[in-house]
Amino acid sequence: MVLSELTWPEVSALDAASTVVLIPTGAVEQHGPHLPLGTDTYLATAAAQEIAAACPDIALVTPCLWMGASLHHMPFAGTVSASFEGYAEALRRAVTSLADHGFIKFMAVNGHGGNCDSNRIVFRQLRHERPTLQIAAANYFDFIEPGLLDSTMEGALKSIRHACEAETSLMMHKHPSLVKVEKLRNDGLAAYPDIPGFVSNFDEITEQGSYGFATLASPHKGEAFWASIIQNGAQAVRDFSAGFAYLGIDQ
Amino acid sequence: MVLSELTWPEVSALDAASTVVLIPTGAVEQHGPHLPLGTDTYLATAAAQEIAAACPDIALVTPCLWMGASLHHMPFAGTVSASFEGYAEALRRAVTSLADHGFIKFMAVNGHGGNCDSNRIVFRQLRHERPTLQIAAANYFDFIEPGLLDSTMEGALKSIRHACEAETSLMMHKHPSLVKVEKLRNDGLAAYPDIPGFVSNFDEITEQGSYGFATLASPHKGEAFWASIIQNGAQAVRDFSAGFAYLGIDQ
């Protein structure tokens, strides 16, 4: 169910206690010369909507919070970055507005690495203030089957980076017309010697904005990743809706 | 041109000085039993994108700021409201991020009455801080030809209200599948005696959330309004891009 398509009586008629509200969070930021600025927003939105479609009656998708935390990409044209405060306030209001209407289960479906910290901070604050809410800070790429990235990616980096082999593959599968295949390039720089936790802007650690081995991307890889995302994402939503128990780790 | 579809080198290649950045601003809020929660977002986004399409090479559309100032609609389920601070910060960052990339001409294409105050306040602050920017706080419904609302609307209210004859007509034209025609109803209450400037929540001034004579809406009326919006909006963008002069009112 897509929130913006419903009328208020339809929302009012939902079983708020078992509904999982999915909040896609993305960005409009540079993704190298081959992917569009909206890449994270396109993928997070599509993932959330397809996961919801696979879970009839129990998932409600809000519009995407498309203005993400992208200060580290601002050296590249077209990037629009929220401040932390603005992003946090928007995410907070998305949750509290719907919590005021009775919903209690919320899951971010994030598509932008730069939002991870912010999502966790906001959700921890919300859980402190409203402990009866249940909130998960998921990323769509977390839903990819363990091992699948490792077995499928051919480049030296086996995880999702930025406009990389994996993300480019996903866009080739979902939005092929927005991928400039003639611009695909491998990119990425690393500090030597490495300083643990060093915080870099993207004009310092890339030549043209992407990080990873985009030349190895393919629609076929993207299709495999996507199927895993939707299948495991939908399972997580069903589990979340049905409820869970805490068991001792020592057992 | 749609910002989220472009790569950063494409944005970098634009003539920033003559480009008009269009920022749709909407809402996800109750629109009575017959229109979807996303009505303002759908219409503002479509207006901005069609206006831009009618002005090749000189207009750049950002994604819609869909979380508007909707506190007065919160009594109805599904409404998501930004705080003023969060909305203002998002709008501010949409402008300043792109101004940091060299753009100087910005126009809101607003679709939600509740955003009008906020848009003006934010833009006045921005013009004070960055006087070289040129910024317009337009509403899509301002582009409707003077007189057309009056001559076309049959109900007693001759201006755009909320889920009213005009707005419902526009949705019937642009998104007929999202209009519940079987739910159309006239609605709206007024305080008697009238207190000038009285601030009401929508559960106080409506029975089911809409304000106006929605039963009189028709796709044909919507089509007429829409044509006017796109034609006059595009003319405004062309004028804005080309530049203007200040002349004395006394002359």
Added chain:
Amino acid sequence: MVLSELTWPEVSALDAASTVVLIPTGAVEQHGPHLPLGTDTYLATAAAQEIAAACPDIALVTPCLWMGASLHHMPFAGTVSASFEGYAEALRRAVTSLADHGFIKFMAVNGHGGNCDSNRIVFRQLRHERPTLQIAAANYFDFIEPGLLDSTMEGALKSIRHACEAETSLMMHKHPSLVKVEKLRNDGLAAYPDIPGFVSNFDEITEQGSYGFATLASPHKGEAFWASIIQNGAQAVRDFSAGFAYLGIDQ
């Protein structure tokens, strides 16, 4: 009743439920070469106090919030502008402090166009947070009888602008010693072609700070406007104090 003149036991003895708290909101900002910086503050304060005097026992006037939203006048010397945040916080506290003492009916008596947006935003937030409060965002010039401006003003602009024919007339009536009649001039510029919603600073749309046909002002016109303001303002306060009902617009 003037709040600052009363002792706390006197305030405590009022019938808080039927008392209308009037909050004048003004500005200290340039008003051209002929009117003093405090024009909006003088007129809003006088209007609120005379309206209250005409409504014995049911109206309580606070001091004027004289630091308004005047960023667009800052290019002219002497202007003092609040930030939105500071103005909003002051207005909010004026209401909540007195609401904490039991008052429920509040009416801004605004004298500065730049405050209109802010007043509405603050009052909408307050009505959301404290729905039992009743709050009106009135402007003193709204109380002028419909038609009177049109029939009395001789210049091409028939509404209140800035240091214009009407405002200058009001000051000639109420504070003649503060009007520099030898400096009266017509002023005002307009962009051509017009960009809907364009946000201008006052050094861009005036030559010396006023907007309108001040040379046509007269104390006699001011007296007529003032009488209408006090009469209709007092009626609004009496109505507000007595209460009102919501009736359907469709009836």
Added chain:
Amino acid sequence: MVLSELTWPEVSALDAASTVVLIPTGAVEQHGPHLPLGTDTYLATAAAQEIAAACPDIALVTPCLWMGASLHHMPFAGTVSASFEGYAEALRRAVTSLADHGFIKFMAVNGHGGNCDSNRIVFRQLRHERPTLQIAAANYFDFIEPGLLDSTMEGALKSIRHACEAETSLMMHKHPSLVKVEKLRNDGLAAYPDIPGFVSNFDEITEQGSYGFATLASPHKGEAFWASIIQNGAQAVRDFSAGFAYLGIDQ
């Protein structure tokens, strides 16, 4: 010179470098059963304006920041309290707005003890941000000749407290019609044993809101205090305008 009475060209013609801007800061808060809520505002405003009148051409008085830090008086009806943030922002803008017009010398003429901390904090921030500004956080009662309070006051407390012998005397001198002499009473409680720095609300340390020996107040005492305030305040303004030098304390 009173800022609100001037036009912008008059302000523009001042010698900004030698002008001392006086900013009265007051409160609207309970002052016991005998003094009006506006006491601090009346006295601070009158002091600033009379001091300025005694220093022709070198002092410019803004309107009074009448909403002070009065949270500790909120238990008594009619008190209006700013938040620290709102008060600080207003004071900050009063200074920075006029600093943007070229003024560099600012002096608060404070009339409310609860504002002292806030005034110092705001002014220290401003001096850090704009070190060329010269700013003094004066209280009108600081201008009373050393020794005069001690020699004149008859009660056990020899300093200005709240609606006390001294403050009531000042109001008897300046605003006799606003003093309820039939309500004069001595009031004030103290914790025993004393806890250094204990922060009290005024309903805890008074019976009816005043602190001190108001029954000993007289217009004659008030007149003596007032003469000292204006004389020494005017001298401070003349010194401030003329400039000063730093000399070693060890010499």
Added chain:
Amino acid sequence: MVLSELTWPEVSALDAASTVVLIPTGAVEQHGPHLPLGTDTYLATAAAQEIAAACPDIALVTPCLWMGASLHHMPFAGTVSASFEGYAEALRRAVTSLADHGFIKFMAVNGHGGNCDSNRIVFRQLRHERPTLQIAAANYFDFIEPGLLDSTMEGALKSIRHACEAETSLMMHKHPSLVKVEKLRNDGLAAYPDIPGFVSNFDEITEQGSYGFATLASPHKGEAFWASIIQNGAQAVRDFSAGFAYLGIDQ
């Protein structure tokens, strides 16, 4: 009792209603060429901990809020200054976090003059919001026996200033290895003529950062001051824990 050394079950077992929570507040700011940057933090922390040790079972010391309000010392290297907002939020959270665990009696043990205003403002806000809390804004130097400073100090200044005779003596007693006795010097400038309340940065009123007659400092003086601080501080904590009554000042 030192909070950071306890486990949560130990804190949980305390009698929260009679425990006095001591919050040392200090600074890391320049203290002339002879005292270390951490002087205020060292003394406030030691005072709070020794006072608590003298009051077994009834006092709980938090770590020191070491980043104080030191903007006026920023011209000297090494100074770290909080903003007011950051300092206030930290102090507020120290109190509210422990109040959420049931504690009701709080006392700042401040060691930095620049924090006095902030401590009072924050505590007044807290007492307004949570009137059942009991909060004292004490400074460790307030505990020095009345008369002892006057009888012991040999320089012309008989009160605690900055890196002065008294503060240097205290450091000679408590942290002799951190005092550079070869760098002791008298320092301090004063404006002439004096402007009441003038706000100065420390590079304006000192030559090398200290204010007072440090050459007259001695460990013996410091020992006398310190004994008084701990004795009177401990008495204040015992009084605070035991409770107090309000008595009329007029009796």
Added chain:
Amino acid sequence: MVLSELTWPEVSALDAASTVVLIPTGAVEQHGPHLPLGTDTYLATAAAQEIAAACPDIALVTPCLWMGASLHHMPFAGTVSASFEGYAEALRRAVTSLADHGFIKFMAVNGHGGNCDSNRIVFRQLRHERPTLQIAAANYFDFIEPGLLDSTMEGALKSIRHACEAETSLMMHKHPSLVKVEKLRNDGLAAYPDIPGFVSNFDEITEQGSYGFATLASPHKGEAFWASIIQNGAQAVRDFSAGFAYLGIDQ
């Protein structure tokens, strides 16, 4: 070098360009029944100071930001939690204050998992605002040799958790007197089925506050971890001071 022990002329004499400023960040929060509330603060401070001692002349340690982001531990007595805003402002000011004195290289030495998100967000903002600064968000536990945790820990969890086998071992080594060995227990709960990114409070995922196999802790393990922390931390500081180059990942 310990900042609080130095005088301002000593700081002024440092080679600011090559000095690495170490900022320990910790917490005062529950650590189960066996570890003290200050555990994270003790370990972060000791790590930063010993690392600095191992790097003479090139490392400067500030006091510890001991009030961390601990909302998720608030259900347990004694926990003191900063808000995000307060923590962020403190960390920001620690950096900007010293950057204003000329330092450019900063490294957090964090000891509390809950601070990781905040440290990264603040540092990204700072690098955007002041791109010439070099800032690393390190955790002391990141300095443990890769493989050492895995080879040394005997419990099923091979990474640092909360009051776990590793953290308890470190405290046994550094602060044995503060460890209650008779209270050691294994603790920890996990949701089943797992919801990716689910945000939990610690009263939900533990029985008594610790997470991991604390019964397996030993001083010997702690000594091994600590040696690795200091050795690798010191190497990182030397590398940071000396400088680094960006090399392509594709080479």
